[in-house]
Amino acid sequence: MSSFQPPGGPTFVRVVSVGRRMQDGWKQVDRGGPIKRFLAGLLVLLLAIPILFFAIIMVLVLLALGLASALVTFAFGGGRRGGPGGPPPGAPSASDRENVRVIPRR
Numbered sequence: 001m002s003s004f005q006p007p008g009g010p011t012f013v014r015v016v017s018v019g020r021r022m023q024d025g026w027k028q029v030d031r032g033g034p035i036k037r038f039l040a041g042l043l044v045l046l047l048a049i050p051i052l053f054f055a056i057i058m059v060l061v062l063l064a065l066g067l068a069s070a071l072v073t074f075a076f077g078g079g080r081r082g083g084p085g086g087p088p089p090g091a092p093s094a095s096d097r098e099n100v101r102v103i104p105r106r
Contacts, residue, residue, distance in 0.1 A: 032040075
């Protein structure tokens with residue numbers, strides 16, 4: 001079994017990590033003048049403010065959906081307490097119930 005050899009010898013690839021590139025970018029900002037620093041700060045603000053605004057809106061939407069689902073459940077009588085009207089009239093109370101299986105008529 002032979003392996004493929006590209007023409008011209010082996011190919012070497014230089015891998016530079018993303019962190020190294022970011023570090024080099026911040027070094028360039030540090031070496032830059034006041035205008036370059038101002039523009040870098042302005043760019044950070046222009047990117048951070050919309051992301052923060054979007055995150056706050058999403059948290060508020062999740063809270064609103066949770067509150068709406070709780071109110072709908074309460075309005076339709078869900079939950080443990082049986083809803084706003086309580087149990088229907090003629091229903092046995094919890095102490096009157098027994099472990100009885102109901103067999104339907106044939």
